[in-house]
Amino acid sequence: MVTDRYGNRLYECTAEGAAHLDRAVEALLFFRSELGTAAADAVSAAPASPLAQAFAAYLGVLGTEPRDAVKARRRFADFSAGLDHSALPRRERVHMAAARACLAGDLRRAGRYLEELVVQCPRDPLALAVGHQLDFLTGDALRLRDRIGGALPAWDTDDPHRGPLMGMYAFGLEESGHYGRAREVALAAVEQNPRDVWAIHAVAHVHEMEGRFAEGIDYLDARLDDWASGNLLTVHNWWHYALYALEAEATATATRIYDAVLHHEGSAGLAMELLDAASLLWRFLLADLDQSARWQALADAWAAREDPPFYAFNDVHAVMAYSGAGRFDVAEKLIADRRRWLAEDGTRPETNHLMTGEVGLPVCEALVAYARGDYASAVDLLWPVRRRLHIAGGSHAQRDAVQRTLLEAALRARRDDLARLLVGERAGLRPDSPYNWLSQARVADSLGEAGRAAVARHTAGELAASAASRLSRASHHPYITGSRPAGSG
Template identity: 70%
Template sequence: MATTDRYGNTLHACTPEGAAHLDRAVEALLFFRPEVTGAVEDALAASPGSPDVQAFAAYLGTLGTEHTGAATARERFARYADGLDAAALPARERLHLAAAAACLDGDLHGAAGLLEELSLAHPRDALALFAGHQLDFLTGDAVRLRDRIGGALSAWGRADGHRGALLGMYAFGLEESGHYRRAEEAGLAALERHPADVWAVHAVTHTYEMQGRIAEGVAFLDARAGHWGSGNYLTVHNWWHYALYALEAGAEETALRVYDAAVHRPESAGLAMELLDAAALLWRLRLAGREEPERWARLADAWEARADPPFYAFNDAHAVMAYVGAGRPGAAEALIADRRRWLAGDAAGPAPSNRAMTAEIGLPVCEALLAQGRGDHAAVVRLLWPVRRRLHAFGGSHAQRDAVQRTLLESALAAGDHDRARLLLSERDGLRPDSPYNWLGRARLADAIGDAALAAVARGRAEGALKGLRPAAPGLVPVPDPTR
């Protein structure tokens, strides 16, 4: 009798023990539990010849955007693939191995396409759906982020134990595609099934962020802090969202308490996904005129200690933020120069996704961030204006990329580029009409053009919006220990 996983997929060269470990690993992955690593190692020990298990290990080594993890995974995968007759494998597992190889070669877009092909015939392959969903996130493909999961949902019955996890993923795809009401509904439905589904928490948190529903977002996170606030791979990122709510509510000190307690602590592991959240938070504070030299210095030290080669352009931009914030333009210049040399090398070399991301978006953003640090606001506008509607192409979410969008707005205001500032503020107002940040921006623009009445009205609206958020302030104060 053939071995199958819990979703009914036949597993080639996998023992029942290996299948049990694989099921455990997939469940941990779906809910971002740290035990996923040990479960995959157990599965490898029990069934080293399993294509599913080997592909899983490859995905685990690449999706965290850690170049060291990818290098280790690449070596192990090469040993497995050496002499393997992949053509003799079942089609589903051939596609898994091809997608894993593409990931390890840096072809994130190709891997995402292969996994979509796999899901067409095997919509109940949860590993393929999760890995593809994360690749869609890393490549900024909001439509596929939504439709990859939406297209598979009909194959998952309402009584299926892991349908909720798919709803959480679907909620994030809906949110990134602008379907906020549907995203909130899907995320909350996922949480009814699994209250500790931190990706669903993350998705709903995004819906409130994108609509400016800050008080509701704070209440939502406060009510569920016991489920998301510690012990999972999204702990830091969801605390980062909490800090964004604090900033929007005018509670900068609270945001910094969250930063110190959860986002970047002395005990932080120095992972890129965590360091970029730290950089994005401090950068927003810097744009608001608040310098944090000691925090910037510690963060820049952490980025420099990584000595990252060209690997993921989105990470590079946040490293540059840290270097600029810490007053180390030389480090930022060195990173930019290194990426330029890399692009000038063998154009047919590995990492095609990151080559495109770096050339088209990453380098202009890095150069703009460096120019902003020098006070050359005209250069910031010149560099960011042409790419502002294509920032998604180097990954991340709308909320994450807003740090770059704010950089463009702040430099347009500082450069006296009133027409562009007006347009940018008008775009933001249409999406978040009650945002204090947006109203204060309008007030500053009105000051610049000499319209005192409009400035007074805008400041009044900003103050009114802040008053509306103040009932949320008590919820912003307690910061549970993320190490518990």
Template identity: 55%
Template sequence: MTTDEHGLAMTGASAAAARHYDRAIHELLHFRAEVDAEATAALADSPGFPMGNVLAAYLDLLTTEAADARSARTRFDAFRRQADESSLLPRERAHLAAVQALLDGDLTACGALLAEITVAHPRDALALAAGHQIDFFTGDARSLRDRVGGALTAWHDDDRHYGHLLGMYAFGLEEAGHYDRSEEVGLRAVELNRRDVWGIHAVVHTYEMQGRFGEGVRYLDARLDDWSTGTFFNVHTWWHYALYALETGDTSRALGVYDAALAGGRTSMELLDAAALLWRLLLEGSDQPGRWRALADAWPPLVAEPFYAFNDVHAVMAYVGAGRIGEAEKLVASREAYALESRPGVTNVAMTSRVGLPVCRALVAYGRGDFGAVVDLLYPIRHRVNEFGGSHAQRDAVQKTLLEAALRGGRHEVARALVSERIGVRPCSPFNWLKQAALADALGDRATAAAARRRATTLTTTA
């Protein structure tokens, strides 16, 4: 019997396989592609290694792509058929159950099982990392915070992955609204590991939520070499950089980031970032037909079957942005049929029914110019959009769609409430004041509109 670098016993692994496993976890926490090679090497050395098979399954299942999930099922089923599970350690059997729940589409059960592993084995880095991603996919801010927070006291400053846990914890704190603490913890994480892209990401989210876009740009610029290349997370961080540019009204800079880093993506994560950026531009009246066409062309194989509602929404954005309303409606119809099927325990069914479909329908309505329908679809669900995953920053595309539809559709009372909410939370956001100005213009209140624009200009120039 071997142990991993954090002292947890593992069966079925040679010493070499265990070291490959440790290196795989290290690469996973850095979001580096080398994790796949190390995980493969571990299984090449010890094919029956339980935790190696568990790791390989998580790596495929957490991409949120159906094709990867099918590959994971084939390999994991083959492993379970030949494994003597009665001889495995309780922690290993618990991981097998968590993977099986994920294969079955039950994200909630998987997250709960991983939480039990973390309580019993708080130094299980894989359980923490996988559980953290499940919390992100389900939009569970409290668990994003407390899953890692509950394990921290079992770790020490001299553990080489302690900083990575702080990075995860900082993101959970940010999503749960603890911005001062999130910044403090995130900065500490990056101090311990300057290439901790998740820690950098947590700080960037914190600045976004506080409207500190100037600081965000300076923070990313100062650490460009640490986050911009070498990971499968750099595209997403560039997306955040572009959001900061949009906040200042610098559309050309945002499009420069798009063309250099986001265009040409192939994974769901890359494509949804691209769609989310172009959609924000579309809401502000900036049509990008060529960029939309290329993006819409890339989506069909990734949403050919229902798997994750969050991805579906961004595919619909791409279709609507490209003017392919028929394709968007076809995707919506397929998800409507899917939502009526009996699939007990499949989390995505509820995500699709409660959030995915209303948002997709609203996006199609927006593309048709039916702004009243957009408001009617989105306003009732605006406080539970988190149920289909993502972060506050990502889901803000939905909230901005609702606000813009209220403004364009003459729903002034709704628009007033939405703008008031945004200004109350982020008074240092130029975007929010510009929307206050747009509303005042619609109401004929030129003095208020002028004052709001002056406030936006001041915030932009002093950031």
């Protein structure tokens, strides 16, 4: 029986299939663009391998693309039909069960299967990496942290693939609020593998959550050649850079990033990229910065997908796009469709069912209300769910677009007590954020505290200027100047 590079035995797998599986796992760990090709090669070389088939099934779900999931479900069903599951070794049997749960939409159950597997197989990088992504998709910060942290002692410090696991652990630490430790672990991971884009991404999240935008700009600029092109996180990490630019009040830089990377005529229309685009434009909308043409193009891209109910986090960002473009009829049609789906499938165990019912729908309704200028309704819809937004998936940084919507709505609805409380929460966590200081100034204005407002605006200006002074290298990068080579990702 052949084994993978980690010493795990592979059932019904050829040597060629094992080599492709190793390549696919490495691509998954490092977010390399060859991931899909490598996994497909593994299935072609070893079609009887349950692990290769499970890997392909995972990829059909992790991208949150409904059409990919449908294809993966069909392939997996064909393979499973003639398989004696009871004869499988435990590792393959659990991976098959986890893949089946993924394809059935029960992401949390799939994550639990993989968590149980890692107890006996802590050196199963596929179980760790897929489980980590499932924790991210379901917004489970504690599992995002502990799934990897518990397995790390089984990996020698000189193992070349311990580094990307450290990057995953760093992200889990950050999402759990352990910012200092997260930075330490992520920097160590990048030291081991300079092109570990998930670890670089973890550092970006730490700077975002601490409000240290000038330092974040410095860090991403210093490592620009390692993350800015040719990987599966290219768009998302540029999104982080654009967030820094917005805090620095460098809107021109943020829009150049949007046009060059986040959404343009050559964009693939993938959900993971479209939601970054919607999230950035929504922050422009909250700041009353007109982006009409960009909104229309983005709304067209979302509409072209015609997504069925699949992942509430995507639905939220589709509604952002429709509302930003003023297409309230389309947004309301999506909301009504999801309501019908909940009513028709009320007993389903799907993860997305919970996500949509508890968080997705009220957030979507609040976004429509906000874009229509009904700020009081937006507050009433968001206030009850503000501490449960993680149920719909994503990261703190991504969900902050919704948290900012609540704050902006409270300010505009003159819900001064709520606005003061929300600003206090934000400022306590991110005392160096220009946005938070400007929000403090607006609250002070509402309360008639002119002196306090003036001090807050001055502080915001100084912090923004400090961050803006760092924006240098990125503006000359080929991705921003429009001279990137074809196919560079």
